[in-house]
Amino acid sequence: MASTYVKSITGLLAASALLMGATGATAADRVKIEWWYAISGKLGDTVQQLISDFNKSQDKYEVVGTFKGNYEETLAAMVAAYRVSQQPAILQSAERGFMTMLNSGAIIPVDQLMAKQGYKTDWNDFIKPVAGFYIVNGKPAALPFNSSTPILWYNADAFKAAGFDAPSDTWQGLEKQLYALKEKKVTDCSMALPGDFQWSLIENYSAINNYPFATKANGYAGLDTEFVYNKTGVVGQVARLKKWVDDGVLKIAGQGVAPISLFTSGTCATIINSTASHSGVEADAKFKWSAAVMPHEAGADVRNGTIGGASLWAVKGKSEEVQAGVAAFFNFVAQPDTQEWWSKATGYVPVTNAAYQKMKAEGYFKDHPTREIAIEQLSRGEPTDNSRGFRFGNHNQSTAILIEEIQAVWTGKKTPQEALDSSVKRGNEILRQYEKLHAGK
Amino acid sequence: MPANNAIMTKNEGAVKRPGLPLRRSLSSLVGTSEAGLKASHFRRPWLAAGLLAPQLLILLFFFFIPTWKALSLAFVQVDPFGGTMIFVGLENFTTLFSSPEYRDSAILTLWFTVVQCIATLVIAGLLAFATDNVMRGRAIYKGVILLPYAIAPAISGVLWAFLFNPTVGPLAQMLHELGLAWDPNRRPFDALLLVSVAAIWKHVCYDYIFLVAAFLAVPASVMEAAAIDGARPVRRFLTVTLPMAAPTIFFLIVMNFVYGLFETFGIIDTVTRGGPAGSTNTLVYKVYQDGFRQLDLGSSAAQSVILMAIAVLFTFLQFRAVERKVNYQV
Numbered sequence: 001m002a003s004t005y006v007k008s009i010t011g012l013l014a015a016s017a018l019l020m021g022a023t024g025a026t027a028a029d030r031v032k033i034e035w036w037y038a039i040s041g042k043l044g045d046t047v048q049q050l051i052s053d054f055n056k057s058q059d060k061y062e063v064v065g066t067f068k069g070n071y072e073e074t075l076a077a078m079v080a081a082y083r084v085s086q087q088p089a090i091l092q093s094a095e096r097g098f099m100t101m102l103n104s105g106a107i108i109p110v111d112q113l114m115a116k117q118g119y120k121t122d123w124n125d126f127i128k129p130v131a132g133f134y135i136v137n138g139k140p141a142a143l144p145f146n147s148s149t150p151i152l153w154y155n156a157d158a159f160k161a162a163g164f165d166a167p168s169d170t171w172q173g174l175e176k177q178l179y180a181l182k183e184k185k186v187t188d189c190s191m192a193l194p195g196d197f198q199w200s201l202i203e204n205y206s207a208i209n210n211y212p213f214a215t216k217a218n219g220y221a222g223l224d225t226e227f228v229y230n231k232t233g234v235v236g237q238v239a240r241l242k243k244w245v246d247d248g249v250l251k252i253a254g255q256g257v258a259p260i261s262l263f264t265s266g267t268c269a270t271i272i273n274s275t276a277s278h279s280g281v282e283a284d285a286k287f288k289w290s291a292a293v294m295p296h297e298a299g300a301d302v303r304n305g306t307i308g309g310a311s312l313w314a315v316k317g318k319s320e321e322v323q324a325g326v327a328a329f330f331n332f333v334a335q336p337d338t339q340e341w342w343s344k345a346t347g348y349v350p351v352t353n354a355a356y357q358k359m360k361a362e363g364y365f366k367d368h369p370t371r372e373i374a375i376e377q378l379s380r381g382e383p384t385d386n387s388r389g390f391r392f393g394n395h396n397q398s399t400a401i402l403i404e405e406i407q408a409v410w411t412g413k414k415t416p417q418e419a420l421d422s423s424v425k426r427g428n429e430i431l432r433q434y435e436k437l438h439a440g441k
Numbered sequence: 442m443p444a445n446n447a448i449m450t451k452n453e454g455a456v457k458r459p460g461l462p463l464r465r466s467l468s469s470l471v472g473t474s475e476a477g478l479k480a481s482h483f484r485r486p487w488l489a490a491g492l493l494a495p496q497l498l499i500l501l502f503f504f505f506i507p508t509w510k511a512l513s514l515a516f517v518q519v520d521p522f523g524g525t526m527i528f529v530g531l532e533n534f535t536t537l538f539s540s541p542e543y544r545d546s547a548i549l550t551l552w553f554t555v556v557q558c559i560a561t562l563v564i565a566g567l568l569a570f571a572t573d574n575v576m577r578g579r580a581i582y583k584g585v586i587l588l589p590y591a592i593a594p595a596i597s598g599v600l601w602a603f604l605f606n607p608t609v610g611p612l613a614q615m616l617h618e619l620g621l622a623w624d625p626n627r628r629p630f631d632a633l634l635l636v637s638v639a640a641i642w643k644h645v646c647y648d649y650i651f652l653v654a655a656f657l658a659v660p661a662s663v664m665e666a667a668a669i670d671g672a673r674p675v676r677r678f679l680t681v682t683l684p685m686a687a688p689t690i691f692f693l694i695v696m697n698f699v700y701g702l703f704e705t706f707g708i709i710d711t712v713t714r715g716g717p718a719g720s721t722n723t724l725v726y727k728v729y730q731d732g733f734r735q736l737d738l739g740s741s742a743a744q745s746v747i748l749m750a751i752a753v754l755f756t757f758l759q760f761r762a763v764e765r766k767v768n769y770q771v
Contacts, residue, residue, distance in 0.1 A: 079522060082522055254608065254625065255711065397735040397737060411629055411720070437520050
């Protein structure tokens with residue numbers, strides 16, 4: 001018995017060794033570059049297309065892209081892998097994980113990598129809001145890859161039926177329109193609540209209306225930042241959303257249903273969602289749709305929105321050969337041609353001025369006006385400390401707390417003020433914990 | 442003595458066969474019973490150790506090392522990537538115990554586990570009782586009941602989430618037409634109910650198959666005697682079958698608790714993600730949320746240590762009770 005097991009095990013080992021040898025032989029001369037990314041569906045297909053384009057473009061490196069779940073799951077996978085030295089060479093990480101990655105000690109700043117490998121990248125060419133987020137002390141930490149911002153999507157047919165040309169540019173005006181849509185029974189629901197509402201309806205809302213979200217320039221000026229959004233217009237915003245939810249104007253999609261599908265199916269007339277929804281909406285919406293910049297408070301000092309999406313990080317602990325491959329891939333991604341193709345295929349913002357100007361010169365935005373809305377929103381007004389972006393340690397954690405507390409408003413357990421007070425208090429504990437761990441950084 | 446004899450005969454048989462070195466040597470290695478020792482033992486301890494090794498290795502890698510890791514992480518605050526680590530003593534635990542969210546989660550878990558345990562057992566008991574009285578199509582009946590067990594928790598979770606989604610779910614629409622304000626996104630009780638029903642539905646078949654087996658094991662003679670005494674099926678079930686199945690029922694209660702505490706994770710993740718406002722965030726789901734989604738490894742480790750203590754307590758209770766109280770011999 002025992003010997004049979006031993007035999008079959010050795011057999012298996014031999015077979016797998018042979019198999020590995022065989023596959024190794026066919027692609028032996030190519031250096032494998034592992035890339036973990038976090039976008040799926042139609043956008044995921046486009047990522048695979050990007051990878052195969054790169055692999056075809058040269059014969060030295062082979063990028064192997066693996067989808068690792070959503071942003072949080074991908075970061076968790078990275079953490080687990082890094083602790084046992086099985087990390088990928090490239091990681092796509094969301095803007096929310098920026099500080100975690102930046103101070104992790106697990107990354108090579110992208111400018112160092114590119115300079116060392118002999119690439120000259122023009123870091124000044126990145127469009128302002130993108131550069132403003134990823135550039136730390138004059139140098140980029142990660143390569144901006146897929147950048148987005150939330151915009152207001154609307155069902156043009158439904159708006160016309162209700163007697164409106166376009167959504168109002170203020171929240172007050174939009175409120176009237178949404179209630180009118182409901183009263184005239186044009187659509188079942190007026191607005192769908194996005195899954196990442198804390199990003200679009202709280203953080204971006206705060207930036208656009210020029211409210212401080214936290215002290216120390218929203219964390220840009222130091223780790224000793226503290227949340228203050230419980231003392232600004234955000235309280236009124238949450239109260240408004242609560243009223244809309246209660247009145248059936250704003251629908252929560254819930255588990256198992258993508259909020260954007262409530263819009264594309266025609267169930268809800270509007271949704272404030274990422275500009276990266278373009279590829280999906282273009283494919284699925286069977287009605288006349290359009291988009292607009294996010295509304296602002298009447299009489300507000302209107303500023304730019306902030307970027308979301310993710311960037312590419314070069315991960316430490318890989319051979320020189322692999323690092324050269326990472327740099328080659330980054331260089332490929334940063335090319336204006338690649339940027340233009342990527343932006344057109346997905347709806348993400350073209351991250352460099354070169355790509356943006358190229359698309360503009362071609363007249364692309366004349367044919368696809370909604371594609372330019374994101375850029376328009378990102379470059380509204382001169383950026384202030386309140387609108388540059390958010391740099392918080394453990395931002396995923398404080399975000400989860402914010403969502404949980406606002407859910408307590410939906411359920412009626414807390415008033416908007418109580419929920420935000422508690423969210424700020426718990427969030428500040430997270431910030432202090434991070435500050436303690438990263439003192440001196 | 443009898444058990445020992447059996448082993449010896451087997452070994453003598455093996456000696457006659459050449460070419461099997463392992464078996465031949467066994468007879469010389471396995472000693473006979475001696476005073477103060479168990480019926481049989483190995484003369485050379487390394488063989489016993491060798492035979493135990495696979496199990497010990499599995500325990501080492503899947504139990505002892507993770508336990509050690511959890512324990513060592515529970516007393517520190519740590520950067521997810523392991524760059525910085527600060528020893529904080531019991532702070533992770535004190536923070537947990539003073540946090541209203543953790544307390545809510547503990548109370549919720551208790552409620553959920555108890556309700557789930559009782560409901561699963563009662564439903565499975567009724568179905569098993571019915572099986573005894575189903576004459577035709579018993580195989581189909583059993584098959585239908587056992588089906589949910591073959592479906593992965595995540596898949597069944599998605600199914601439940603969709604069917605009862607207040608905006609698009611067909612069953613939710615039916616509830617709305619009945620005049621019920623069903624909305625698991627906004628009404629914590631609805632969310633808890635949905636998770637509980639999904640968890641019960643998934644686990645009934647487990648209890649069911651054990652109960653069917655336990656009920657079948659009741660000797661026909663005892664049942665016949667009861668019948669002759671004039672007890673009707675329901676009375677026979679309550680006064681004869683149930684008491685005789687008590688060890689199984691006790692085992693199932695423990696298993697249901699373990700299921701409710703630890704294994705409903707997949708269902709919660711797909712049906713509610715712990716929401717709304719943490720109203721379905723059970724202790725084990727919180728460990729995952731805090732540790733894997735939010736990368737607060739210290740707090741997550743402290744929580745798993747607490748859960749581990751609960752699991753140990755359960756095991757202890759089970760062994761004591763099974764060995765002393767609930768034991769019926771026929």
